Amino acid sequence: MGTVLLILAGVLVGGTWSLHKQGAPRAAVVVTGLLAVLATVGGLLWLLPGEGS
Template identity: 50%
Template structure:
Protein backbone atom coordinates (compact mmCIF):
# COMPACT_ATOMS: atom_id res chain seq x y z
CA UNK A 1 0.00 0.00 0.00
CA UNK A 2 1.51 3.35 -1.00
CA UNK A 3 2.13 5.96 1.65
CA UNK A 4 -0.53 8.32 0.29
CA UNK A 5 -3.18 5.60 0.57
CA UNK A 6 -2.18 4.99 4.17
CA UNK A 7 -2.30 8.72 4.83
CA UNK A 8 -5.79 9.00 3.30
CA UNK A 9 -7.00 6.03 5.33
CA UNK A 10 -5.67 7.59 8.52
CA UNK A 11 -7.27 10.92 7.64
CA UNK A 12 -10.60 9.18 7.07
CA UNK A 13 -10.36 7.47 10.44
CA UNK A 14 -9.58 10.73 12.18
CA UNK A 15 -12.52 12.44 10.49
CA UNK A 16 -14.95 9.65 11.37
CA UNK A 17 -13.67 9.70 14.96
CA UNK A 18 -14.09 13.45 15.00
CA UNK A 19 -17.67 13.07 13.84
CA UNK A 20 -18.32 10.68 16.73
CA UNK A 21 -16.74 13.11 19.16
CA UNK A 22 -18.84 15.97 17.79
CA UNK A 23 -21.93 13.81 18.14
CA UNK A 24 -21.13 13.23 21.81
CA UNK A 25 -20.68 16.99 22.28
CA UNK A 26 -24.07 17.77 20.69
CA UNK A 27 -22.57 19.74 17.80
CA UNK A 28 -24.85 20.91 14.97
CA UNK A 29 -25.96 18.15 12.62
CA UNK A 30 -24.53 19.76 9.49
CA UNK A 31 -21.01 19.73 10.99
CA UNK A 32 -21.30 16.05 11.95
CA UNK A 33 -22.63 15.11 8.51
CA UNK A 34 -19.85 17.02 6.78
CA UNK A 35 -17.22 15.20 8.85
CA UNK A 36 -18.80 11.83 7.99
CA UNK A 37 -18.93 12.67 4.27
CA UNK A 38 -15.33 13.89 4.21
CA UNK A 39 -14.17 10.83 6.16
CA UNK A 40 -16.00 8.46 3.82
CA UNK A 41 -14.53 10.19 0.78
CA UNK A 42 -11.02 9.97 2.23
CA UNK A 43 -11.44 6.24 2.92
CA UNK A 44 -12.87 5.68 -0.56
CA UNK A 45 -9.95 7.59 -2.11
CA UNK A 46 -7.51 5.48 -0.07
CA UNK A 47 -8.89 2.27 -1.51
CA UNK A 48 -9.15 3.63 -5.05
CA UNK A 49 -5.50 4.72 -5.09
CA UNK A 50 -4.14 1.28 -4.17
CA UNK A 51 -2.61 -0.40 -7.24
CA UNK A 52 -4.59 -3.66 -7.07
CA UNK A 53 -3.45 -4.98 -10.46
CA UNK A 54 0.29 -5.10 -9.71
Protein backbone atom coordinates in the same frame (compact mmCIF):
# COMPACT_ATOMS: atom_id res chain seq x y z
CA MET B 1 -0.74 8.14 -0.46
CA GLY B 2 -3.48 5.58 0.08
CA THR B 3 -2.26 4.90 3.60
CA VAL B 4 -2.28 8.62 4.39
CA LEU B 5 -5.87 8.91 3.18
CA LEU B 6 -6.94 5.96 5.33
CA ILE B 7 -5.25 7.51 8.37
CA LEU B 8 -7.04 10.78 7.64
CA ALA B 9 -10.30 8.86 7.33
CA GLY B 10 -9.75 7.37 10.78
CA VAL B 11 -9.14 10.79 12.29
CA LEU B 12 -12.26 12.13 10.58
CA VAL B 13 -14.39 9.22 11.80
CA GLY B 14 -13.19 9.90 15.33
CA GLY B 15 -13.94 13.58 14.90
CA THR B 16 -17.40 12.81 13.58
CA TRP B 17 -18.16 10.59 16.57
CA SER B 18 -16.82 13.21 18.96
CA LEU B 19 -18.91 15.96 17.36
CA HIS B 20 -21.99 13.76 17.57
CA LYS B 21 -21.42 12.96 21.24
CA GLN B 22 -20.90 16.65 22.06
CA GLY B 23 -24.19 17.63 20.45
CA ALA B 24 -22.68 19.63 17.59
CA PRO B 25 -24.98 20.95 14.86
CA ARG B 26 -26.13 18.24 12.48
CA ALA B 27 -24.53 20.02 9.50
CA ALA B 28 -21.06 19.81 11.09
CA VAL B 29 -21.49 16.11 11.85
CA VAL B 30 -22.73 15.35 8.33
CA VAL B 31 -19.96 17.30 6.60
CA THR B 32 -17.26 15.66 8.72
CA GLY B 33 -18.82 12.24 8.09
CA LEU B 34 -18.92 12.83 4.34
CA LEU B 35 -15.28 13.86 4.36
CA ALA B 36 -14.46 10.66 6.24
CA VAL B 37 -16.30 8.60 3.63
CA LEU B 38 -14.53 10.39 0.78
CA ALA B 39 -11.13 9.86 2.40
CA THR B 40 -11.90 6.17 2.94
CA VAL B 41 -13.04 5.64 -0.64
CA GLY B 42 -10.07 7.58 -1.98
CA GLY B 43 -7.63 5.60 0.13
CA LEU B 44 -9.09 2.28 -0.91
CA LEU B 45 -9.16 3.21 -4.58
CA TRP B 46 -5.57 4.45 -4.38
CA LEU B 47 -4.45 1.09 -2.99
CA LEU B 48 -6.22 -0.98 -5.67
CA PRO B 49 -3.91 -2.32 -8.35
CA GLY B 50 -4.45 -0.58 -11.63
CA GLU B 51 -2.87 0.41 -14.89
CA GLY B 52 0.46 2.16 -14.58
CA SER B 53 1.00 1.20 -10.95
